Amino acid sequence: xxxxxxxxxxxxxxxxxVVAPTDMAMNLMEVVRSYELxxxxxxxxxxxxxxxxxxxxxxxxxxxxxxxxxxEDAMLAEAFNVExxxxxxxxxxxxxxxxxxxxxxxxxx
Amino acid sequence: xxxxxxxxxxxGPTGLFxxxxxxxxxxxCHLIDALPQPGGQCSxxxxxxxxxxxxxxxxxxAGDLTHKLIExxxxxxxxxxxxxxxxxxxxxxxxxxxxxxxKGTKHHAKIVAIAGGLGSFEPRKPLIPNIADFEDKGVxxxxxxxxxxxxxxxxxxxxxxxxxxxxxxxxxxASEVTLIHRRNEFRGALDSVEKVQELKNLxxxxxxxxxxxKGIVGTDKVTGxxxxxxxxxxxxxxxxxxxxxxxxxxxLGPIANWGLEIEKNAxxxxxxxxxxxxxxxxxxxGDVNTYPGKLKLILCGFHExxxxxxxxxxxxxxxxxxxMKYTTVGGVDGFDGTRKxxxxxxxxxxx
Numbered sequence: 001x002x003x004x005x006x007x008x009x010x011x012x013x014x015x016x017x018v019v020a021p022t023d024m025a026m027n028l029m030e031v032v033r034s035y036e037l038x039x040x041x042x043x044x045x046x047x048x049x050x051x052x053x054x055x056x057x058x059x060x061x062x063x064x065x066x067x068x069x070x071x072e073d074a075m076l077a078e079a080f081n082v083e084x085x086x087x088x089x090x091x092x093x094x095x096x097x098x099x100x101x102x103x104x105x106x107x108x109x
Numbered sequence: 110x111x112x113x114x115x116x117x118x119x120x121g122p123t124g125l126f127x128x129x130x131x132x133x134x135x136x137x138c139h140l141i142d143a144l145p146q147p148g149g150q151c152s153x154x155x156x157x158x159x160x161x162x163x164x165x166x167x168x169x170x171a172g173d174l175t176h177k178l179i180e181x182x183x184x185x186x187x188x189x190x191x192x193x194x195x196x197x198x199x200x201x202x203x204x205x206x207x208x209x210x211x212k213g214t215k216h217h218a219k220i221v222a223i224a225g226g227l228g229s230f231e232p233r234k235p236l237i238p239n240i241a242d243f244e245d246k247g248v249x250x251x252x253x254x255x256x257x258x259x260x261x262x263x264x265x266x267x268x269x270x271x272x273x274x275x276x277x278x279x280x281x282x283a284s285e286v287t288l289i290h291r292r293n294e295f296r297g298a299l300d301s302v303e304k305v306q307e308l309k310n311l312x313x314x315x316x317x318x319x320x321x322x323k324g325i326v327g328t329d330k331v332t333g334x335x336x337x338x339x340x341x342x343x344x345x346x347x348x349x350x351x352x353x354x355x356x357x358x359x360x361l362g363p364i365a366n367w368g369l370e371i372e373k374n375a376x377x378x379x380x381x382x383x384x385x386x387x388x389x390x391x392x393x394x395g396d397v398n399t400y401p402g403k404l405k406l407i408l409c410g411f412h413e414x415x416x417x418x419x420x421x422x423x424x425x426x427x428x429x430x431x432x433m434k435y436t437t438v439g440g441v442d443g444f445d446g447t448r449k450x451x452x453x454x455x456x457x458x459x460x
Contacts, residue, residue: 047405049155052358070296074269077269077290077291077294078267078268080235080236109358
């Protein structure tokens with residue numbers, strides 16, 4: 001088991017240093033929810049199936065992230081406020097390789 | 110006017126199972142859903158995804174679960190108002206309710222059970238400052254009547270299947286079709302992408318990528334859209350219609366204006382008792398409600414539906430005695446005349 005340290009900037013621009021477990025099959029969206037960094041009902045609406053883009057975030061660090069699936073790519077093609085570094089938080093699993101990850105939550109739609 | 114004992118708003122798994130539990134208590138149900146078919150998210154969004162936490166099903170596809178729930182409700186002959194959204198609610202002097210849909214269909218019920226899940230699915234609207242001023246004045250999020258676009262100029266934006274499919278369809282109807290997408294790549298069915306390419310080559314569809322519509326031009330109605338293309342100055346395209354197609358997003362919708370206590374986009378209920386809202390006679394069950402310790406699971410929706418029906422029965426028949434029966438003991442009497450019961454043991458005398 002290994003906890004990792006990540007930085008999450010919320011929708012108010014406040015950056016939070018967060019410790020995330022890597023042994024609970026959590027993804028970034030779930031970490032945000034567990035630390036209540038976004039209001040309930042505004043993130044992870046589809047439950048983490050890459051079907052709503054409510055967990056869109058901008059990846060600020062240069063971590064090697066899991067390759068985008070077709071579902072994630074399709075969702076980001078239709079989402080708003082999408083930037084070149086946009087990803088869906090629900091598709092980023094918390095693994096030891098994510099140590100030091102820095103992300104900013106995209107605005108709520 | 111449609112009359113029923115329990116009016117269920119939302120025909121997802123929780124709403125459907127409510128029909129069965131109400132049926133055991135001889136209560137009739139009618140369901141309203143904004144989607145054109147029952148099943149909610151399970152049938153609309155992820156019918157082919159497996160669910161692993163339905164008791165007794167190690168694995169079941171969401172669409173199959175819906176089919177089985179519908180099958181289970183059939184004996185209780187529920188009514189459906191599909192493709193309509195519950196819009197207003199009026200409490201009557203006798204404590205009953207009249208719920209009217211966006212298409213004007215009226216429903217009279219003793220009890221209202223909101224099983225709306227994440228809410229009704231509404232078109233995702235692009236962030237264009239003045240777009241609301243032009244809704245139904247040239248801006249349409251859903252194409253209801255294709256003939257409206259006959260010989261008109263149309264701008265479609267979006268990069269998914271609906272944007273591609275409607276661009277193809279309208280290329281034969283409209284005088285001019287422009288498809289605008291933020292990326293050069295389109296995420297749609299290969300056939301559709303190839304067809305759009307072919308129509309573009311034939312000059313029947315104009316494509317502008319990577320670009321975004323940033324503003325709408327017009328006074329009383331749309332006359333053009335302002336487009337920003339990467340690396341170029343913004344420019345105006347003349348058009349009669351602007352159709353943004355960016356998929357659907359769940360919203361609580363008009364229910365939010367019914368005077369119910371809302372917390373974090375969900376309806377507060379008394380979970381210690383019966384999942385009733387702050388308005389007596391209106392219940393909220395499944396993913397649409399909230400209370401301390403709430404879990405948004407289909408399983409929990411089933412449990413909440415069961416307790417809610419018992420409470421509804423007591424509210425409708427305050428003086429009737431009722432004892433909860435197991436279906437293994439009491440069987441199931443369908444409204445359609447069917448009866449299911451466990452086979453009775455045969456007792457033989459021992460000689």
